Amino acid sequence: MERVLNPFSLLAERWQPSAAMVRRATFAALVMSVVIVVTGGAVRLTASGLGCTTWPQCTDDSLTPTAEMGFHGVVEFTNRMLTYVLSAAIGWAILAARCHRPWRRSLTKLGWAQFWLVMSNAVxxxxxxxxxxxxxxxxxxxxxxxxxxxxxxxxxxxxxxxDGPAKLAVARPIHQLSYVLVTVIGLLVAAGTLVTGAGHHPGTPQDNKIVPRIPIDYDRLAQFHADFAMISVGLAIAVLFVFAAVKAPQPAKARAKELLAVLLLQGVLGFIQYFTDAPELMVGLHMLLAAITWIAALRIPLALRVREVEETPADTPAPRTPETATV
Structure with missing residues (x-):
C-alpha cells in the first residue's frame, strides 16, 4: 500500500533540522508571544486602541490605515501586522519539529495549539x-x-x-504545591486585567468618553491586586523553604528564586506606578514583567519532573510508515 504524502512529510524527507534548531525555533516562538503582549499594551498606552475603526479591515473602505488616521492608525495596524510575524515564528517551530528525526508528534501538537490560539485571539x-x-x-x-x-x-x-513518561523528582504533594503557586500567579495576572479595565488607560484619548470602563472603584481594585501580589510573594517564599527542606532539584530551587525576584521587582514597580498615576512607560514595563512572571512560575513545576530522552542514532533513517493527509 503506497503512502499518502502531504507537504509536511515531503519536506521532512528532504530536510531534517537538528535538535538545536528545533530548540531555537521554539524559543523564537516564545519570544514573539511575549513581544505581542508588550506591543498589544503599547496600542492601549498610546491611545491607539481604535486607531483602526473596524476589523478585519482598518476602515470600512481600506485594509490599511489612511493618512487621516495619523499616528494611532499606524500603531494599531502595526500591531496587527506583528501577528503575521508571530505566526511565521510559530510556523517555523511547527516545521522544525515536524521535520526533525525522530518525529515527535507531541511537539507538533503544541505548535498547532499555538497557531489556533493566535487565530482565536486575532478574532x-x-x-x-x-x-x-x-x-x-x-x-x-x-x-x-x-x-x-x-x-x-x-x-x-x-x-x-x-518523550518518555514524566517522572516526578519530588513527592507528589510538593509537585502539587508548585501548581498551586502557578494558579495563584495566574489569578494575579487576571486581577491585573481588571485594574486595567478600570484604570487610567482606556486605549483611546482621554477626552473620548465612549469607551466603557469596569464600574468598580479603581483604588479598590488596585488594593485587591496589591493584596493578591502579597499573597503571591508569601507563597513563593514558602515554596523556597519547602524546596530547601525536601532537597528539591537545584533547577527547581533556582527557578523559585527567579520567580521571587521578579515578583518583588514587579511589586516595587506596581507601587511606583500607582503613586505616579500610571505613566505609560511604567505600565508597559509592568506588562512585560507580568509575562516574565507568568513564565517564571510555569517553569517551576516543569523542573520537578524529568522525561527521558530516547536514544536514536543520528544516522539512522526514519522508518517509512503510512501517513495520512493530516499532521
Whole structure:
C-alpha cells in the first residue's frame, strides 16, 4: 500500500533540522508571544486602541490605515501586522519539529495549539475593536495572550526533553504545591486585567468618553491586586523553604528564586506606578514583567519532573510508515 504524502512529510524527507534548531525555533516562538503582549499594551498606552475603526479591515473602505488616521492608525495596524510575524515564528517551530528525526508528534501538537490560539485571539482582538474596547473583551484578549505564552513555553521546554513518561523528582504533594503557586500567579495576572479595565488607560484619548470602563472603584481594585501580589510573594517564599527542606532539584530551587525576584521587582514597580498615576512607560514595563512572571512560575513545576530522552542514532533513517493527509 503506497503512502499518502502531504507537504509536511515531503519536506521532512528532504530536510531534517537538528535538535538545536528545533530548540531555537521554539524559543523564537516564545519570544514573539511575549513581544505581542508588550506591543498589544503599547496600542492601549498610546491611545491607539481604535486607531483602526473596524476589523478585519482598518476602515470600512481600506485594509490599511489612511493618512487621516495619523499616528494611532499606524500603531494599531502595526500591531496587527506583528501577528503575521508571530505566526511565521510559530510556523517555523511547527516545521522544525515536524521535520526533525525522530518525529515527535507531541511537539507538533503544541505548535498547532499555538497557531489556533493566535487565530482565536486575532478574532477576539477584532471583537474588542468592534465592541469599542469593551474592558471585559480587552481582559480576555490579554488572558488569551498569556495562554499562548504558556503553550509556547511548554513547547520550548519539551524540545529540551525526551518523550518518555514524566517522572516526578519530588513527592507528589510538593509537585502539587508548585501548581498551586502557578494558579495563584495566574489569578494575579487576571486581577491585573481588571485594574486595567478600570484604570487610567482606556486605549483611546482621554477626552473620548465612549469607551466603557469596569464600574468598580479603581483604588479598590488596585488594593485587591496589591493584596493578591502579597499573597503571591508569601507563597513563593514558602515554596523556597519547602524546596530547601525536601532537597528539591537545584533547577527547581533556582527557578523559585527567579520567580521571587521578579515578583518583588514587579511589586516595587506596581507601587511606583500607582503613586505616579500610571505613566505609560511604567505600565508597559509592568506588562512585560507580568509575562516574565507568568513564565517564571510555569517553569517551576516543569523542573520537578524529568522525561527521558530516547536514544536514536543520528544516522539512522526514519522508518517509512503510512501517513495520512493530516499532521
Amino acid at each position: 477576539l482582538g477584532g471583537i474588542t475593536v468592534l465592541t469599542g474596547l469593551n474592558p471585559y473583551t480587552v481582559a480576555l484578549h490579554m488572558i488569551a495572550a498569556m495562554a499562548l505564552v504558556w503553550v509556547a513555553l511548554l513547547m520550548w521546554e519539551r524540545s529540551k526533553e525526551g
